[in-house]
Amino acid sequence: MNDDSKQEPANFEFTREFLKTAQSHIKKYPKNRQSSAVMPLLDLAQRQNGGWIPKPAINYVANLLGMPSIRVLEVATFYTMYNLEPIGQFHVQVCTNLPCWLRGSNDVLNSCKKCLGIETGETTDDNLFTLSEVECLGACVNAPMMQINDNYYEDLTSETTENILFNLREGADVKTGSQIGRNSCEPINGLTSLQHMKSNLIVEDG
Ligand code: FES
Structure with missing residues (x-):
């Protein structure tokens, strides 16, 4: 990421490609309900601007959707997925919500701090990593987990966390995905309910 992406730009507008995607989101909603597209448009603005949303982008999205800038800002400040300040190339988001905490998210977070040499909310000096602590990311069944950019890393230990960051x-x-080899979110010891259904079918067929 070059240093320009860390500066607040004087202006912001979508490139032709991003505008096309933005318009496809806007078209999903009734004519007087364009503001419903605010979340995907903020996401697009963040992606175009190297991982964070500057103020001119808030105003631009507001103009595009015909809504007050303050309402766009309200959305952008409510959700942790939107960054209003420059971040590193890799945004490490460790879930510390209850299921992840019960399964060892403290170890995962401490490993991140130790390995990166930063606290939550900080970015490494080389601008590679930003560390955040977030609420449930919806992958509790494979807890503990963290999200880095668009990818999930699950079933973590201190060791696998450090390996991921090192690599x-x-x-x-x-x-x-799962770092212990399970397929998606299937049970660790193999299928249970589908196996049960399979044996029932065999009995019925027999
Ligand atoms: S509690 Fe961590 S993903 Fe749900």
């Missing part, structure tokens, strides 16, 4: 720093391939 990202080195530019190496990093496995996403």
